[in-house]
Amino acid sequence: MKRFRFLLALVLALSAFQNANAALDFSVADSIVMAGISEGLVPGAVLCVVEDGQIAYIKAYGYRRVYPYQEEMTVETIFDLASLSKPTGAGSAALLLCQAGKLSVDDKVSTYIPNFHADVCVRHLMKHYSGLPAYFYAPRLDSICVARGLEGKERQDFLVDSIARCRRTHNVDEKYRYSCLNFISLQRVVETIIGQDINSYLRSTLYADLGCNTMGWLPDASLNDRIAPTECIDDECLLGQVHDPVARMIMCGVSGNAGVFATATEVAKWAIWFMNLPADVREQGCQAGLWTDTVTTSLGEQQSCRHTGYTGTSVTILPQSRRAVILLTNRVHPKDEHSLGGLRRQLNEWLNP
Numbered sequence: 001m002k003r004f005r006f007l008l009a010l011v012l013a014l015s016a017f018q019n020a021n022a023a024l025d026f027s028v029a030d031s032i033v034m035a036g037i038s039e040g041l042v043p044g045a046v047l048c049v050v051e052d053g054q055i056a057y058i059k060a061y062g063y064r065r066v067y068p069y070q071e072e073m074t075v076e077t078i079f080d081l082a083s084l085s086k087p088t089g090a091g092s093a094a095l096l097l098c099q100a101g102k103l104s105v106d107d108k109v110s111t112y113i114p115n116f117h118a119d120v121c122v123r124h125l126m127k128h129y130s131g132l133p134a135y136f137y138a139p140r141l142d143s144i145c146v147a148r149g150l151e152g153k154e155r156q157d158f159l160v161d162s163i164a165r166c167r168r169t170h171n172v173d174e175k176y177r178y179s180c181l182n183f184i185s186l187q188r189v190v191e192t193i194i195g196q197d198i199n200s201y202l203r204s205t206l207y208a209d210l211g212c213n214t215m216g217w218l219p220d221a222s223l224n225d226r227i228a229p230t231e232c233i234d235d236e237c238l239l240g241q242v243h244d245p246v247a248r249m250i251m252c253g254v255s256g257n258a259g260v261f262a263t264a265t266e267v268a269k270w271a272i273w274f275m276n277l278p279a280d281v282r283e284q285g286c287q288a289g290l291w292t293d294t295v296t297t298s299l300g301e302q303q304s305c306r307h308t309g310y311t312g313t314s315v316t317i318l319p320q321s322r323r324a325v326i327l328l329t330n331r332v333h334p335k336d337e338h339s340l341g342g343l344r345r346q347l348n349e350w351l352n353p
Contacts, residue, residue: 024049024323026057028350033327036343037062042312042329044073044228048264050324053275055268064228067237067334078214078227079328080243081260081267082309086183088270089217090256091126091288092206093190093198099281102193109185112192116164119172122189125182126289131168132181138245145250152252159250160188180246180257183289187256199254210273212266217242217254219261227261228330230311243311243332258309264328271317271324274305282319290317295352304352314344316351325351 026049033045044062048055058075065071081088097103105123110116117130124130136159145155163181170177187198194201199217207215214223219240229237240261242248247255262270274288282288290305295318302320312331317324325347331340 024051024056024350026059029057029325029347030059030061032343032346032350033061036329036340041338041340041343042331043333045312045327045329046073046075046077046079046264048075048268048326048328050268050271050275050326051322053272053322055265055272058264058268064330065237065333067232068235073228074226075265076226076263077328078219078223078261078263079313079330080228080230080238080258080309080311081262081313081328082243082258082311083180084267084307084309084313084315085217085258085260086256087274087288087290087307087315088215088262088267089202089260090183090186090190090198091290092270092274093194093202094122094126094186095277095281095288096206097190097193098284099277103189105284107189109189112189113160113164113185115161116185117168117172122186124172125186125189126287128176128178128182128289129173130179130182130185131170131172131174131177132163132179132185133166133169134177134179135181136162136166136246138249141246142249155250155252159184159246180244183256184246184251185256186289190256197254198256206270206273207266210266210269212262212269215260215262215266215270217259217261228328229333230330231332231336232334237334264326267313267315267326267328268324271315271326275317275319275322275324279319304348306348308340308344312340314340314347316348318351323351 043066044064046060049057060073060075062073063070064073064077107122109120120130203216227240229239230243242259244258247258287305290307292305294301295304305317308314312329314327
């Protein structure tokens with residue numbers, strides 16, 4: 001009887017595994033992405049799918065540049081991840097420090113940033129419950145820095161100090177408010193602990209360990225022929241420079257809210273690393289800043305972890321079924337004109353059969 005029960009359980013498990021994996025028809029995903037290109041939502045894209053903790057599918061579509069000339073998209077194209085930098089950058093650095101016992105999500109942020117709002121803990125930053133405003137207007141900050149003659153790290157210090165002293169829109173834990181200021185503050189927490197800039201730290205630790213040689217902030221100019229340009233301003237397209245104004249103008253390109261560049265394969269490797277973390281580390285680290293919800297799949301209800309980026313990037317992870325879908329585009333090239341909400345929803349529905 002025990003042997004029968006064991007065999008029955010094994011058959012059911014194999015059946016569930018096969019059904020879950022057979023449910024993904026990559027041609028459907030191809031059609032969704034190609035429709036987005038045909039409708040002019042994006043000039044091109046790279047889609048990468050992870051199944052059972054491994055890269056199962058990767059494909060490039062369309063063009064990475066359409067102005068002032070055309071360049072075909074390739075799977076080796078490097079993208080400005082925009083706000084996808086939050087989980088892949090500052091959020092992951094915080095997870096590493098939590099795992100090493102050097103940081104707790106219950107630590108007061110004021111322990112690391114003098115004069116910061118006394119009731120805000122690290123977890124409030126990662127879960128966007130600090131009550132901080134969503135953003136600061138970059139040109140105004142820039143004009144203040146110019147008037148004061150602030151350059152380089154002085155600008156970064158000025159911004160962090162401004163966040164620490166700003167009027168909050170809500171009390172801590174009162175309301176979810178997505179805020180770039182949370183992850184700029186988290187970056188400073190991380191850098192205070194490690195004693196170096198976050199770019200050097202992650203490039204020499206996590207990204208290096210994952211074999212992600214081009215992943216990180218401030219890509220070398222030698223990689224420009226592989227980078228997807230973003231918005232064209234006064235006929236000059238941003239190339240290798242972060243699109244986000246605060247990250248570019250005030251944080252000198254290295255910012256907790258934006259500025260990581262990577263290929264789709266590198267983001268997939270990061271997603272696999274995230275899925276392989278112990279569940280308690282993911283939970284204690286507040287999912288590295290990812291949005292989480294419960295979805296119903298062929299394997300029953302499970303956690304979905306997601307994030308998007310303004311430039312047209314997104315990742316959705318199903319840790320329990322070890323699936324992920326990464327879509328990288330430069331939708332703001334040549335102009336910031338279209339939304340990808342519908343396309344992203346279709347891909348998430350396809351991922352969650």
